[in-house]
Amino acid sequence: MKIPLLDLKGQFKTIQDEIEKAVRDVLESGRYILGPNVEALEEEVANYCGASYAIGVASGTDALRLSLLALGIGEGDEVITTPFTFIATVEVITQVGATPVFVDIDEQTFNIDVDKIENAITSRTKAILPVHIFGHPVDMEKLLKIKEKYNILIIEDAAQAFGSECNLSHDKNQPQWKKVGSIGDAGCFSFFPTKNLGGAGDGGMVVTNSKDVAERLRLLRAHGGNSSKYSYNALGYNSRLDELQAAILRVKLKYVDKWINLRRERASLYNELFSDIPLRVPCCESYAKHTFCVYTVKSPLRDKLREYLQTEGIGTKIYYPIPVHLQIAYKNLNYREGGFPAAEKACKQVISLPIYPELEKDKIFYIAEKIKNFFKRESL
Numbered sequence: 521m522k523i524p525l526l527d528l529k530g531q532f533k534t535i536q537d538e539i540e541k542a543v544r545d546v547l548e549s550g551r552y553i554l555g556p557n558v559e560a561l562e563e564e565v566a567n568y569c570g571a572s573y574a575i576g577v578a579s580g581t582d583a584l585r586l587s588l589l590a591l592g593i594g595e596g597d598e599v600i601t602t603p604f605t606f607i608a609t610v611e612v613i614t615q616v617g618a619t620p621v622f623v624d625i626d627e628q629t630f631n632i633d634v635d636k637i638e639n640a641i642t643s644r645t646k647a648i649l650p651v652h653i654f655g656h657p658v659d660m661e662k663l664l665k666i667k668e669k670y671n672i673l674i675i676e677d678a679a680q681a682f683g684s685e686c687n688l689s690h691d692k693n694q695p696q697w698k699k700v701g702s703i704g705d706a707g708c709f710s711f712f713p714t715k716n717l718g719g720a721g722d723g724g725m726v727v728t729n730s731k732d733v734a735e736r737l738r739l740l741r742a743h744g745g746n747s748s749k750y751s752y753n754a755l756g757y758n759s760r761l762d763e764l765q766a767a768i769l770r771v772k773l774k775y776v777d778k779w780i781n782l783r784r785e786r787a788s789l790y791n792e793l794f795s796d797i798p799l800r801v802p803c804c805e806s807y808a809k810h811t812f813c814v815y816t817v818k819s820p821l822r823d824k825l826r827e828y829l830q831t832e833g834i835g836t837k838i839y840y841p842i843p844v845h846l847q848i849a850y851k852n853l854n855y856r857e858g859g860f861p862a863a864e865k866a867c868k869q870v871i872s873l874p875i876y877p878e879l880e881k882d883k884i885f886y887i888a889e890k891i892k893n894f895f896k897r898e899s900l
């Protein structure tokens with residue numbers, strides 16, 4: 521049996537008629553960049569997240585970049601973030617002229633260790649950029665306390681966490697669940713095809729509760745001005761979401777909660793099937809509602825396991841093999857191996873297994889059986 525890490529065609533087939541109609545309608549409308557579908561999607565995503573505004577942009581990377589710029593982050597500023605993330609989280613900090621400052625991760629959630637953040641704050645710290653990695657929310661209740669205490673901005677990288685929720689009250693009797701992205705000063709989503717809500721190409725969105733930030737984002741995504749009048753007040757970018765993506769995403773948004781539940785069911789089944797083997801399954805903290813954009817387990821035998829699964833036709837991926845502080849692109853920051861041990865250990869031990877709403881359960885049983893066989897063989 522061959523089981524790919526992802527099967528995007530499988531999802532398309534389940535909603536093919538609706539997608540084809542949405543695409544045809546856009547093609548026939550003659551409006552291809554920004555337009556009614558982008559506007560409607562912005563409103564729908566803002567409502568979904570419980571945020572006041574949403575601004576569609578060309579990618580998740582641009583959502584982050586433009587958010588930093590809209591919040592006035594630049595030269596001389598420090599932005600605290602995690603070294604265990606996709607490079608885009610960090611590259612945008614550098615590209616706006618600020619300096620990324622890393623804080624190690626929590627081994628359980630793979631997220632930035634919020635308890636270690638205060639040690640990294642200096643007089644130049646302007647913002648914290650937490651990443652809700654794999655779909656597990658960062659402890660935003662704790663982070664909001666730090667924000668208030670030090671008057672620091674928060675830009676959430678929610679690229680992998682569309683639909684994830686965080687309890688902001690920490691009081692079990694009075695939970696206050698809030699969608700990630702809508703909690704900080706700005707929240708950034710990626711519509712890269714593999715995400716919980718993925719388009720048929722690149723796309724991204726920022727959600728915010730600040731009218732001011734929303735207005736600046738709208739300017740920044742369209743060259744800094746009013747393009748129909750050819751008048752520009754600021755330096756901007758070409759980072760617009762297109763109508764085809766928005767129309768496809770609007771169809772998919774209707775299904776996203778159902779798909780998230782199917783992801784959760786599949787994650788629970790994996791967890792159950794792995795209960796008697798030496799594999800660390802993903803945790804889900806009591807303050808978090810995980811959406812399992814990625815299902816990542818941990819084992820010191822990771823490389824051997826991956827090779828074995830490959831020969832058995834099972835697709836896996838390593839998110840991420842190298843922490844950002846040890847990337848050659850960041851050698852100028854002079855971080856050394858050993859600087860962030862939890863992130864470095866994660867990079868050596870993590871392996872992500874197939875997870876998507878359409879993944880048949882018998883395939884999960886099959887994968888678990890193979891993994892059990894692997895560990896049986898290793899223990900002999």
Ligand SMILES: Cc1ncc(COP(=O)(O)O)c(C=O)c1O
Pocket residue numbers: 579580581582605606608609651677679680709710711712722723724
């Ligand atoms: C954590 C994280 N941040 C940012 C991004 C960038 O998003 P995009 O690929 O849409 O630019 C991604 C996408 O893979 C991501 O996983």
